[in-house]
Every structure is written in C-alpha cells, then in structure tokens.
Amino acid sequence: MATGFTLVFVDVPEEARDADVSAIAALDEPTRRRLYDHVVRQQGPVSRDEAAAALGLARQTAAFHLDRLAGEALLDVVYERRSGRSGPGAGRPAKLYRRSAKQVAVSLPDRRYELAGRLLAQAVEESDATGEPVRKVLHRKAEELGAQLGEQNGTELLDLLERYGFEPRREGDAIVLANCPFHALAQEHTETVCGMNLHLLRGVLDGLDEAGLEACLAPVPGRCCVRLQPAA
Structure with a gap:
C-alpha cells in the first residue's frame, strides 16, 4: 500500500x-x-x-x-x-x-538528532497508516536513506562516514566508528536507535557498492555500536 x-x-x-x-x-x-x-x-x-x-x-x-x-x-x-x-x-x-529565520546549531562531537527524529517520525506515521510494525518500517527507511546517501554523495566510504559525524578509524581490515551521531538517544533507547543505525550503515554500504564489508552490532564503550568488518 x-x-x-x-x-x-x-x-x-x-x-x-x-x-x-x-x-x-x-x-x-x-x-x-x-x-x-x-x-x-x-x-x-x-x-x-x-x-x-x-x-x-x-x-x-x-x-x-x-x-x-x-x-x-x-x-x-x-x-x-x-x-x-x-x-x-x-x-x-x-x-x-x-x-532572521536562520537557525544556528553547533554540536561537538557531531550529532544528527534531526535525522534520527525524521526517521522515527516517518516510521510512526507509516506504521499507523499501514499497520506494519514500527520497528520494521524504521529499519527499512533507515536502510533506504543510507543507500540514498551512498549513491548521491559520490565519495569514498571513509569520507562519507566522516562527513556524517561517525569519526571512522581503520582497525586492521575493519572500520570502527569513534563517534555515534545519535549518542544521547542511543543511551536511552539503545535497541531502537542502534537498530536504526545498523540499517542506515548497511544502506550506506549498499549505496557505495562496498560488497567487501558488512555492518554488524559490536557495542564498545565510547564508540558507535556499529562496526564495519570484512564480509563473511
């Protein structure tokens, strides 16, 4: 529908x-x-x-x-x-x-709460309209958005992750993310926000055609809950 x-x-x-x-x-x-x-x-x-x-x-x-x-x-x-x-x-x-109508916001480290808010609000609205479970809609929309970001930016993976505040670091063949752009939300609503983030980054990998990497949940204190590692 x-x-x-x-x-x-x-x-x-x-x-x-x-x-x-x-x-x-x-x-x-x-x-x-x-x-x-x-x-x-x-x-x-x-x-x-x-x-x-x-x-x-x-x-x-x-x-x-x-x-x-x-x-x-x-x-x-x-x-x-x-x-x-x-x-x-x-x-x-x-x-x-x-x-003026200008809105000014600066956050250090980089935070993207508006992005999370839009995804969450859309998931609730679409779930209400269709009856599809909210979490399922949220994961799908996050993955679609991640793919869109990957396809439209025309850049390397590390540059894209840096641009959106993830502070990527290479760790052997894997990429760890030193910053979570949704940190405060993830602290209070861990399962929901980390699941959203996981699917967002899966979409980014698809959008950039990074078939050699996969996004997985690997929570470590002081880091983003998602880790990009060599695909199995």
Whole structure:
C-alpha cells in the first residue's frame, strides 16, 4: 500500500557548519549579544537609533554591531519610512533590524538528532497508516536513506562516514566508528536507535557498492555500536 510518506534529508555542507560556528562566535562579544537580545525581544523591526538609546550606546557603536549581526545572517535588514508619509519629501527609508529565520546549531562531537527524529517520525506515521510494525518500517527507511546517501554523495566510504559525524578509524581490515551521531538517544533507547543505525550503515554500504564489508552490532564503550568488518 502506498502511503505518500517520503523522507527528505538535507545534508548540511561543511561551509554551512562553518557559518554556524562563525555566527555563534559573533554573539560572544557582550555588546553584540545585548543588541541581538534586544532586537529579538521587540515586536517589530528596530532602528539603529532605537537600539542605541535602549542600551545606552553610541549610535556608531550600535550600527557597527547590528551590521555585523546582519552580516552573519542572525538579523534581517528591512527599510521602512517611519514618518508614515510617502512620495517626494517623505525622506529616506530607515534601516531597520529584526530577527532572521536562520537557525544556528553547533554540536561537538557531531550529532544528527534531526535525522534520527525524521526517521522515527516517518516510521510512526507509516506504521499507523499501514499497520506494519514500527520497528520494521524504521529499519527499512533507515536502510533506504543510507543507500540514498551512498549513491548521491559520490565519495569514498571513509569520507562519507566522516562527513556524517561517525569519526571512522581503520582497525586492521575493519572500520570502527569513534563517534555515534545519535549518542544521547542511543543511551536511552539503545535497541531502537542502534537498530536504526545498523540499517542506515548497511544502506550506506549498499549505496557505495562496498560488497567487501558488512555492518554488524559490536557495542564498545565510547564508540558507535556499529562496526564495519570484512564480509563473511
């Protein structure tokens, strides 16, 4: 039975993660953080003069930091005439700032909880629509997604695993994964999340046509529960 559910996974490129780090670093400056907090608490856009007056800053200082926040895409810039007039003599529109729609998240070590959440939510929805057991749907969808990642990225296995936060290390003929991108979930829901991860990595191997390796559960403290070893 067709359900109409499709998992869409959008990878976060390295440059996007670098931009998130830069944005967070921009908020480390105390005056800039105060300005950001002030702008996002307001119901409407804020001008340089309004922000400077509210925080007791020189207008030039407020303008510098507001523009830096806009440059990091943490604030959006809009232009409005505050006089209420239009046409000749109405004056130039004021430069105003408001919270942007950008979401910033940086996690070290790398975590991929959004990916796990999407897979789990899709499994629940499809199970509810079809009656198929949730865990069976989850394993199938995870494997399909892994194959998709392998087929679409056109890269080597170790590079792909590194890209998605697994921190792969060669150990003889096997590959161990020093980091679990789903660590906190795996600690509380081990069987569910490790099973999902196992099938995800089986799909990756299929997508990359890595017939010489197989994914198996081999939990070791401080590592991902899955190990890639020579196929039997």
